[in-house]
Amino acid sequence: MGRRLIEEEFMASSPLSSGANAPVLPAHWRDFVALTKPRVMTLVVFTGLCGLLAAPGHIHPVLGFTAILCIALGAGAAAALNQWWEADIDAKMKRTASRPLPAGRMERQTALHFGVGLSFFSVILMGMATNWLAAAVLTVSILFYVFIYTIWLKPRTAQNIVIGGAAGAFPPVIGWAAVTGDITALPIALFMLIFFWTPPHFWALALFVKTDYAAAGIPMLPVVSGEVVTRRQILFYTFIMAVAALAPVALHLTGAIYGTAALVGTAIFAAMAFQVYLRRETDPARMAPEKRLFKYSILYLFLLFGAVVVDRWLLA
Numbered sequence: 322m323g324r325r326l327i328e329e330e331f332m333a334s335s336p337l338s339s340g341a342n343a344p345v346l347p348a349h350w351r352d353f354v355a356l357t358k359p360r361v362m363t364l365v366v367f368t369g370l371c372g373l374l375a376a377p378g379h380i381h382p383v384l385g386f387t388a389i390l391c392i393a394l395g396a397g398a399a400a401a402l403n404q405w406w407e408a409d410i411d412a413k414m415k416r417t418a419s420r421p422l423p424a425g426r427m428e429r430q431t432a433l434h435f436g437v438g439l440s441f442f443s444v445i446l447m448g449m450a451t452n453w454l455a456a457a458v459l460t461v462s463i464l465f466y467v468f469i470y471t472i473w474l475k476p477r478t479a480q481n482i483v484i485g486g487a488a489g490a491f492p493p494v495i496g497w498a499a500v501t502g503d504i505t506a507l508p509i510a511l512f513m514l515i516f517f518w519t520p521p522h523f524w525a526l527a528l529f530v531k532t533d534y535a536a537a538g539i540p541m542l543p544v545v546s547g548e549v550v551t552r553r554q555i556l557f558y559t560f561i562m563a564v565a566a567l568a569p570v571a572l573h574l575t576g577a578i579y580g581t582a583a584l585v586g587t588a589i590f591a592a593m594a595f596q597v598y599l600r601r602e603t604d605p606a607r608m609a610p611e612k613r614l615f616k617y618s619i620l621y622l623f624l625l626f627g628a629v630v631v632d633r634w635l636l637a
């Protein structure tokens with residue numbers, strides 16, 4: 322048996338092997354959890370929970386819990402459909418190659434059925450447990466992530482996440498609507514905050530995984546327009562995000578606790594974005610500013626959304 326054949330056999334059984342040729346093993350329950358991108362979804366669920374807790378009025382705790390569960394299940398379903406569509410792309414990127422589909426631990430069809438089934442389940446349960454406005458917005462966010470972002474924009478334009486990022490901005494609106502049955506100024510302001518937060522959040526990451534995206538042929542901004550443009554765009558969107566972060570204070574929708582958190586948190590964000598902007602080349606000895614900004618972007622959103630809830634509860 323030639324050496325090439327042995328290598329091919331090894332590659333086929335490797336968890337990093339391409340989705341196209343890998344043998345499909347029976348999926349383990351852990352693979353279904355992985356399909357929902359649980360780490361990313363923690364923040365999605367947290368922002369949904371904060372929208373629910375900040376809303377005026379009362380919701381029975383069991384129904385409130387069900388609403389948050391539906392946001393988690395809907396977001397997980399959308400993530401599964403994203404991976405069903407992108408199995409071949411994920412196989413080409415180091416960061417994603419060991420996901421259940423590209424690693425050959427699950428059939429694509431299984432992911433499709435899981436994603437569609439969970440989407441329907443989450444929307445119907447949301448409608449029955451809370452109201453049909455919350456269910457409708459959940460539907461829009463799932464469809465937006467799958468069709469507008471994943472299928473339409475992501476493979477076509479470097480502006481994919483600017484528009485497509487709206488999908489991830491809906492959860493606080495859903496949480497709010499689940500309690501009140503309406504959508505007013507504060508949930509719209511929270512939507513805007515996540516919407517303008519997404520470009521600096523994602524492009525900071527894209528700067529240090531750009532070779533992955535280039536290898537997979539995805540037109541992310543650093544691949545298409547280069548690092549200098551991406552660093553400038555990160556700074557530009559950080560300024561718009563700062564306006565969105567301070568808008569609830571200016572509009573008297575929140576009080577001093579959120580105001581302080583937004584002011585301090587956003588000043589740190591802007592300082593980090595400025596460091597990213599100034600950076601031209603990589604110094605392997607220090608953590609790159611873009612890596613620091615990416616990590617901080619997550620903490621920032623946790624902080625500001627937590628502050629909204631504390632603020633509204635103290636005001637109440």
Ligand code: HEM
Pocket residue numbers: 360361362363364365368416470482485486487488489490515519522523526619622
């Ligand atoms: C279209 C918009 C977005 C894109 C393209 C994007 C992209 C990414 C990517 C590629 C990662 C690395 C994850 C991994 O390697 O598994 C990541 C991490 C993360 N994202 Fe985003 N993101 C977006 C929006 C959001 C939103 C709206 C939230 C929550 C509100 C969010 C929360 C997170 C969190 C918490 C992590 C860290 C996960 C970990 O600890 O591994 N992202 N994002």
Ligand SMILES: CC(C)=CCC/C(C)=C/CC/C(C)=C/COP(=O)(O)OP(=O)(O)O
Pocket residue numbers: 358361365392395396399400403407417459462463466475488489491492
């Ligand atoms: C309620 C509801 C439906 C919420 C949706 C939440 C949402 C859209 C979150 C976006 C975050 C996310 C997983 C981005 C990954 O981008 P990617 O898919 O390009 O990343 P990848 O390269 O890791 O696959």
